[in-house]
Amino acid sequence: MKIDPNTFEGFNRVLTGVIVPRPIAFVSSVSPDGVVNLAPYSFFNAVSYTTVVFSSSRHVGNKSKDTLRNIEETGEFVVNIVVDPIAEAMNATAAEFPEGVDEFEIAGLTHAPSDIVKAPRVLESPVNIECKLDQVVQIGSGDHEHGLVIGTIVLMHVRDDIINGHRIDQEKLMATGRMAGNMYCRTSDRYEMVRPVYDPAKSAAANR
Template sequence: MFFEPSKGHGLPHDPFKAIVSPRPIGWISTLSKDGTANLAPYSFFNAISSNPHLVFFSSEGAKDSATHAEETGEFVVNLASHDLAEQLNASSVDAPRGVSEFAFAGLTEAPSTLVAPPRVAECHAALECKVTEVRRPLGLDGAWAGVIVVTGEVVGVHISDAVLKDGMFDAVAAGNLARLGYRDYSAVTEVFQMTRPQWKGD
């Protein structure tokens, strides 16, 4: 089939998020200006650079995480993992502003080292970030798409010793969680390796 998104797809549900998957989940913790902790998962998240280490998350609408990150200049990315899937889902609750998603999901706030927002103590890894850019992308019509994209530089990294194998981060041991389409998720349970080819000329 072929369809133009602006004209509809004729399917029970839009397949876009299922096609562009699996996507890492940005489990973002922030602090409001008054010091209230917030925690929420974002399925539009990824790394965009390795030198410097840059990550972004995209908020569909002016939600607390994007608002707090823009106001304070800091956020933490907590690793979404299979063993914390239920807690991650619980933290997506549409709770009123001021309610702690940490407490609602039964998670523990742990102090960060270089930024003010707490990290999730139970996570196997966490990235402390400082905001470098906040963008509001436009559609083809030139109007704001209703999306806020927050980019941050990773200034500190926490890794549990339990998921370090021979000095390398083990995504299987950590059970990295990814977002698919619809209500679907996937976890890393196996990996395989390939060596990038090198051009040897004619």
Template sequence: MIIDPKTFERFNAVLTGVIVPRPIAFVSTVSPDGEVNLAPYSFFNAVSYDTVVFSSARNVDNKSKDTLRNIEETGEFVVNIVVDPIAEAMNATSAEFPEGVDEFEIARLSHAPSQIVKPPRVAESPVNIECKLDQVVQIGSGDHEHGLVIGKIVLLHIRDDVIDGHRIDQAKLMATGRMAGNMYCRTNDRYEMVRPVFDPEKTQVG
């Protein structure tokens, strides 16, 4: 099957079904007036050793969503990593709430103070990434307009029990991944592949 994204109905459903699993950025922000916002984004990843990126759709009326607007106005945000114990709480915040609703309260999650940026961390998340805004790149148009948020990592919080030296214990982290539609996945099924070394004498890897 060959699919043209310009003409295929529900192309987004196909795309999100093949690019899986996706990590989830649980982004906390604060408005200039001090209102806290918390929302999940699965178009998210690290794109270098000190930079994270996620995209947020514009609303139908072309206004920025709370998260995007807060970041554009304050230049700060926190990415909280979603793990199995808080997956349902994360999902509870994914509804389209009216402006001013405290998603922390909706999800029964706790604030934890950040050290450099103003937005609070999610205390129940084992990993929190404090970020300063580098830039927002506008991509797409019309109903498909997104703000691509590029953030510089200024501080990383990791719960002591999930890190050993410089390595993360994935079994203790229990990260949650986003699939398509309403489907999610756990990361407890893992396997190892050792990176091969090229041998010029054999002209092959092994």
């Protein structure tokens, strides 16, 4: 089967069904007049050792997304990593609440002050990444308009018990992955694969 993204009804569900699992950024931001906002974003990743990106649709129905607007207006945000113990709280924040609602309260999560940016961190998340906005790249138009938020990491908070030197204990982190739709996965089933080293002497011998 070949699928044309421009004509295939429901292509978004096919795409999010094959690019799996996706990490989830739990993004906290604050409006210029101080209203705190928190929402999950799984079009999310790190794209360099100092840069994270996530993409937000501009509107949902006739409502604009608070996270995107706050970040464009203030130039700051925090990415809180979603882990299994807060997965349900994360989900609780994803309804389209009216502007002015603090989703921390809805989800029973605790504000922790950030060091550099104004947006609070989620205390219950073991990793909080304070970011300054680099730029928002507009993608698509009309109903499909998205803002690709590119953020520069200015400070990372990591809970002491999950880090040893520079090694993160994945067993303790318990990061949550997003599959398609309402499906999620755990990161408790892992395996190691050592990257091969190119040895020109061995390759030459094999080619003889």
